[in-house]
Amino acid sequence: MAIQAINQATQMPKANAQQNVNFNGILDSKAFEAVAEFAGKNSATFNAASSLLMAGVLRPAAIMALPAKDEQEQKNKGIAAAHAIASGLIGFAITSTVMKPISAGLGKVMGNTEKYLPKLHEKMQSNPLLEKNVKKVMQFGPDIILAVPRALLTSKLSHVVEGVLFGKKKKAAKAEAAAPQQTAQPVQQAQSERPVLDSFKGGNK
C-alpha cells in the first residue's frame, strides 16, 4: 500500500507537468476563452492593464526578490524597481489619455484611405505590405516624439516612487552610517583634552 502511494505521489507531478507543457490544454480551456473574450472586447484596456501589471508590479517584485551582496546593491535594486514602476505608470497614463485620440484618428485614416490618403490609396490597395508599413510609420511618428516627455516624466516619477517605497531604508542607512562618526567624536575630544598624554602615546598630531 505504502509503495503504491509513493508511486502515485511521484507519478502525479509528472502527469501535471506534462499537462502544463501541453498548450492545447490551456488553449482549449474555458479560462483562456474568458481571458481572450476580455482581451478581444477591451483590447486597449487589456494591453494597458497587462503592461502596467508586468512593468509596475511583477518586474519590480522580481527585481527586489533578487539577492543583494551589500547595501549598495540593495539601493541599486530599489532604483531599478522604482524606475520600472514609474515607467509602467507613465506608460499606462499616456496610453489611456494621449494615445486614445491619436489611435482613434489613425483608425479613421486607415479605415478610409481613399479619403485621407488619396495619393497612396491605390498603391496600398495593390500592396498590403505597403498599407501595413504606412500604418506602422504613422503609429511610430508620434510615439518617437512622445518618447522625450515620457522619459523625462518617468525620470521624475521614479524619484518620487523611490522616496515613497525605499525612503525609510535610505534614511535608516544614513543614520547607521552617521552613528559611528558621532561615537568617535567624544573619544577624539577626550584625547585632545590630554595633550601631553596624547603626544606621549603618539595620538593626535
Place this chain on the structure above:
Amino acid sequence: MNISPITSASPKSNVNFNGIMDKMAEGIAQGYSKVGNTDTFCKAMDKIGGSDKLMLHLSTASSAVTSGLYIYKNLTDKKKTKNEKITSALNQALTFGISTALSYGVSSALGKASKSLCGKFGEAVAKRGYDQKKVDMLKDGAKNAIDLVVCSSINRFVVPVAVTPVANKLGAKLCNFLNARDAAKAAKAQ
C-alpha cells in the same frame, strides 16, 4: 526594449466617437492626412514601404530615443551617487542592447510560435458553435494575450530582471576602476 504605447493602444479600441473625442480624432486624422499626402512622405514610403522589417526598425528607433534619454538623465542625476548613476545607466543600456539583439534574432521565431498558438486556438473555438463575429473577437483577444506572454514578456519582464544583477556587478567594478584611476591621478598631481 521599451514597448510602444501607441502599438498597445490599438486603433480598434472601443473609443466613443461622439462629441469631443470624435472631433479630436477627426482633427488628428486630418493631421495624418496632411503629412501622409506630402511628396516627402510618399517618396519615403516608396523607398521603405516594401521592407518586411520596418516595424522592427521603427521600434528600435523609438526605444533608442527613450533609452538614450534614460541613460542621459541617470548620468546627470545630482541626487544619485557615482555608483548609482553608472549602474542605472548600464542597466538601461544593457536592457536596450539585449532586447534589440533578441528582437532582431528571435522575433520571427517567437512570431511564428505565437501565430501557431493563435491558429490552434482558432481551430478549438471554431468547434464550439459560436457565430463568426464572436469567433473573430475571440481570435483577436487570444492574439493579444498570446503575444503578451510569448513576445512582450521577454522585453518587458525577462530581460530587465535578468540584466539587473549583471548591471549591479558591472557598475560596482566600473565605479571601483574609475575611483582607482582618479586616486592615481590625484596622487600624481600631489
